Amino acid sequence: MKGIIMQKKTKLFLGGAMMALMLFLSGCARKATTTGHLKPPTGFFYGSIYKYFGIPIQHLMNWLAGLLGGSGNAYGWAIIIITFVVRLILLPLMLNQSKKMTEQQEKMRVLQPQLNLIQEQQKKATTTEEKSQLSSLMMQVYQKNGTSMMPSLGCLTLIIQLPIFSGLYMAIEYSAKISASHFFGFNLGKSSLTITIVATLFYLAQGYLSMYHMAPEQKKQMQTTLLMSPLITFFISLFAPAGLALYFLVGGIIIVIQQAITTFIITPQIKRRIDANLKEHPVVEVVTPETFAHPDVTPNSTADNGSAGTAKESQAEISHEENRKRNAGKQQHHPHA
Incomplete structure (x- = not known):
């Protein structure tokens, strides 16, 4: 259906943008490499990111590490605190998005029989006129049942986080002290396959929980979209410093907790409310099997x-x-x- 296709395209686009940004940032690091040290970038693009995001996060990490003793695992804990604060700020927005997406999925569930009928006819349609009429019918199914074809922007939180992890990446790369620090044996300045795999598993768990109440057809349609987040996490963390992978790992733990709340508390409440509403306002049948008899x-x-x-x-x-x-x-x- 069009809403799901648009959602897939949006996430694919944002995933590609994130990967491209990481390639830009890593390319910047390679060009800046000198005799054993990294020089901070000075160009307009990289220099601006470093100036407005990298340096402030660097100062924040140094300050937090100082509060925590300034040695040992201090910088790792500083990253965890930053991640927790960022996720805490984003929590109301993320819960609101989860609520809207769940409501949309529940509405889609009751409209699915009609949408399936139209989709079957779309496969058989041969002329532009037939396709246009079927698209118009699909719009009517959505409009007459008070549902939008446009999906809620579930990637908004990823967009908001782009400056954060870009700045965190540069803060670690261009600080000799931070990049040389360790967290329980892991060098925060070098990539870590272990942290990468663990972070990816948390995002896979989040995707699995998000599909818990979905019908088999919806699960099949959403599988590719829900794999985007774990894949993005894996590839970025694989080539980024372990400090950035730690950011994703802690974020993954928090997002699994949030998804569990959505799946086992919020979703049942929404289902009960929609079911009660359907008793008073039944589904408007725009198409039936007889329509295409x-x-x-x-x-x-x-x-x-x-x-x-x-x-x-x-x-x-x-x-x-x-x-x-x-x-x-x-x-x-x-x-x-």
């Missing part, structure tokens, strides 16, 4: 023919009534002998 007749032509037929029948009834009255009048003027 005659393959040569389109829904619009059926409606037009039906209207024309009704008009002809009404006209015939009027003519019949007039003839009957006329004959009755003649009988009164010329009685039988």
